[in-house]
Amino acid sequence: MELKKPSSMDECLYFTNRSLDNEGYAVAWVYRKECPKCKKGRLGKPIKKDGKADKKAVVYECPKCKYQEPNDKVESELKVEVEYQCPYCSFGGRATTEYKRNNFEGVPAYVFECGKCGKKIGITKKLKKTKK
Ligand SMILES: [Zn+2]
Numbered sequence: 001m002e003l004k005k006p007s008s009m010d011e012c013l014y015f016t017n018r019s020l021d022n023e024g025y026a027v028a029w030v031y032r033k034e035c036p037k038c039k040k041g042r043l044g045k046p047i048k049k050d051g052k053a054d055k056k057a058v059v060y061e062c063p064k065c066k067y068q069e070p071n072d073k074v075e076s077e078l079k080v081e082v083e084y085q086c087p088y089c090s091f092g093g094r095a096t097t098e099y100k101r102n103n104f105e106g107v108p109a110y111v112f113e114c115g116k117c118g119k120k121i122g123i124t125k126k127l128k129k130t131k132k
């Protein structure tokens, strides 16, 4: 399967760029789901009155036609796409995994397997850094 890197952050619900051990790395992203109704918008969290996305909302909403779908339905269809260099065997490849954090060495993470050595690689939740 061919993965396409997002050209704009607006297309993504999630994007991260990580350094791993031994010069490995992982770039991971999740595309927003295309609206099944109007096919013009991409579903995201509804926008609150103050202009920010309502992260606690139980639905995703199309910004164009306001069509809504529940979180569970949307999130079960989304995939995390990863471009990586394996920290164990240095293999460079691409992978996909479910949009759901699983336990990885005691930490919630998106977990995928190296296509060459089969070792599991986790993309853990990023710790908040202080702003510059
Ligand atoms: Zn729509």
Ligand SMILES: [Zn+2]
Residues within 6 Å of the ligand: 086, 087, 088, 089, 090, 091, 114, 115, 116, 117, 118, 119
């Ligand atoms: Zn590997």
